Amino acid sequence: MSKAIELRRLRRDFGEQRALDGVDLSLAAGESLLVLGPNGAGKTTLLRILATLLRPTAGEARVLGARLPGEAWKARGRIGFLGHEPLLYRDLSGRENLRFHARLHGLREEVAERRIAALLDAVAMERRAGQRVAELSAGMRQRLAICRCLLHEPELLLLDEPESHLDAEGRELARELIGPAGGRARVLATHDPERALPDAGQILELETS
Numbered sequence: 001m002s003k004a005i006e007l008r009r010l011r012r013d014f015g016e017q018r019a020l021d022g023v024d025l026s027l028a029a030g031e032s033l034l035v036l037g038p039n040g041a042g043k044t045t046l047l048r049i050l051a052t053l054l055r056p057t058a059g060e061a062r063v064l065g066a067r068l069p070g071e072a073w074k075a076r077g078r079i080g081f082l083g084h085e086p087l088l089y090r091d092l093s094g095r096e097n098l099r100f101h102a103r104l105h106g107l108r109e110e111v112a113e114r115r116i117a118a119l120l121d122a123v124a125m126e127r128r129a130g131q132r133v134a135e136l137s138a139g140m141r142q143r144l145a146i147c148r149c150l151l152h153e154p155e156l157l158l159l160d161e162p163e164s165h166l167d168a169e170g171r172e173l174a175r176e177l178i179g180p181a182g183g184r185a186r187v188l189a190t191h192d193p194e195r196a197l198p199d200a201g202q203i204l205e206l207e208t209s
Contacts, residue, residue: 050187
């Protein structure tokens with residue numbers, strides 16, 4: 001089975017502060033990984049490296065077969081990343097944001113519109129999608145951010161505290177969307193084990209240094 005992620009002795013330093021120290025990991029395509037640890041343990045740093053947004057200080061990293069950082073361009077468009085910030089333009093509507101994201105990934109207009117409609121319906125945002133993002137609550141923005149990271153049907157889904165700001169309805173809808181259906185590899189990072197992936201095949205526990 002092909003590998004979605006391969007890490008060997010991965011290290012990341014910020015000046016004299018070591019955020020990750022010797023992380024070894026192998027995740028097959030279609031498998032799920034749960035990353036646990038308190039705030040400051042390096043969970044976000046790890047996901048940003050996997051998303052090709054941050055360079056490792058040392059060690060080896062491959063994502064979807066691409067060696068990082070030199071071959072990051074081969075993997076970037078095949079990754080869906082949900083970070084602490086929703087990465088939405090506040091002056092655009094939710095639907096306009098998703099259309100812009102679809103164009104960045106080269107989706108044909110008819111395909112994009114079909115996916116956008118389906119995702120907005122799945123997170124119960126179809127009636128609010130015409131509003132400017134700046135007018136929406138943090139929970140509504142999180143729902144749109146989940147749509148954004150799934151829109152291009154990524155092979156690898158990287159989720160950093162995906163249930164942040166969501167109410168009970170939003171959490172239930174989000175869990176259905178990011179579930180194992182579709183065969184994509186998933187990495188979910190959280191400090192709260194109760195918000196974990198119940199079907200995760202692997203668990204990586206990080207500790208503060």
